[in-house]
Amino acid sequence: MKFRSIRYYLKEAFKSLIRNRLMSVASILTVASCTMIFIFSYCIAVNLDGILEQIEGTVGLSAIIEDSLDAKEVNALYEELLKIEHISSIGYISKDMALENAHDIFGQEHSDLLDGLAEDNPLPRSFTIALDSNMYQEQVVEKLSKFVGSGFESIQYESEITNILLTVNRGIRIISAVIILAFVLISVVLIMNTIKLTVNMRSVEIGIMKYVGATDWFIRWPFIIEGMIIGVLGAGLPLAVGWLSYNKVLEIISGVTLLSGLNNFKTVQELFWVLIPLSTFSGMLIGSIGSILSMRRYLKV
Amino acid sequence: MISLSDATVVYDNGVKGISSLSLDINPGEFVFIVGSSGSGKSTLIRLLLKEVKLTGGEVFVNDMNLKKIKRSNLPYYRRKMGVVFQDFRLLPNKTVYENVAFALRVTEATTREIKRNVPVVLSMVGLAKKAKAYPNQLSGGEQQRCALARAIVNKPPLLLADEPTGNLDPDTAWEIMGLLEDINLHGTTIVAATHARDIVDGMQKRVVTLKKGRIIRDIDKGGYYDEI
């Protein structure tokens, strides 16, 4: 393909977009909605991943100590723990502290349930172990497991919150995937109609082009470029909106007390470094697929 | 240049456009294809354009076997011939200049070639002053001149015309015929389908007469033939 031809294709594509501005705008807006949802769910998913990491990192593990161990043995166990890599901190929960924690959990109203326990406390001692990063969890658990039966009763994950968040994250991904798919289909159909309208209006022209010896690709390119422009404009709009509003949204979220502890949000740059090329490329792809599909019939002359 | 032997075209609905037609046209000839409406003139032109499928027989154009031309090569085949129609078939959104330039653009000609060749053919057909006009601002005769300019700007060895004067008043028709004769004198082979009796009689060229898709008369120099 020669440069002068590309210039010609571009000119033709823009002329046609302007000639059918109503349909062009409709198609651009559909692609824009599609991209908006994609950007939205991508931002949520990526940030949720970050938050999960943050929470998982602080949650860590509990190693329940066997009741039969005396203080010296517990100390020896502690020494062993210090040798394990990727543990960032070790806390010790005595029987009394465990009971206190239990009181906190059950609250004042039901504290009578725990009354009998004060004399003969059945709650175990334990170490709470925090990790450098969640990715070392398995590795550390494996090392701790060696002491199960010879010091530790069991190793427990404190993973309830993590599980909830994981489920939420998966749910968001599935829902957004379904919505995005639906919008992609709508976009393709709308672009197909826009281009079909142009192609329809120009079916006589296409016939003439063929008489003059135009190749199929020479005829196709302006329409494909038209679809691509629709796709790129459709992606650009929500990208700009997303870029400009992302920090504002974060500010609002951080203002909500419930979430104020979270500070692991991704920056605009981190997110849009991926989103801009991905959305633009998808927009172009959707646009050109719509164009090619809408033209198949007319080129068979 | 053109050679048909037993060429037959049957349309999808079973109607025969032309049947067992044999015809040879040499380079540089000027041939009228005449006959009443429905005799197969347009079908012959469209066959040479490879717009309709050859059902039987053999056809060679510019030394190419029509049957052997692949779909992907069709554009290149068509660039070796110009064509004009009764209804001009100009691109309505393009100026006279752009309509003519278009035939060069599809061949990926350079901007220089376009700038050099388009004005030359436009002045040759007498449209230099209307280069910036759009087709709907032109008279029928001017539109056909533009179509002619487009047909010859690639300097094709063959020019096909289907009723080129069908929509024109007699004076204008003669002007267009004069142009065709000029083009022919420059060496281009011309095949013109028409039922314009006066013109055929006046031009005294080779005349091939069709009836129901068959050749019923072929004379080297003469006039319109009245069927009996």
Ligand SMILES: Nc1ncnc2c1ncn2[C@@H]1O[C@H](COP(=O)(O)OP(=O)(O)O)[C@@H](O)[C@H]1O
């Ligand atoms: N697209 C078509 N489908 C079916 N039959 C056609 C078609 N075009 C032409 N015909 C038939 O083929 C015959 C020749 O037509 P045509 O070549 O157009 O004649 P002419 O140009 O001499 O008037 C006619 O009987 C016509 O009805």
Ligand SMILES: [Mg+2]
């Ligand atoms: Mg006809």
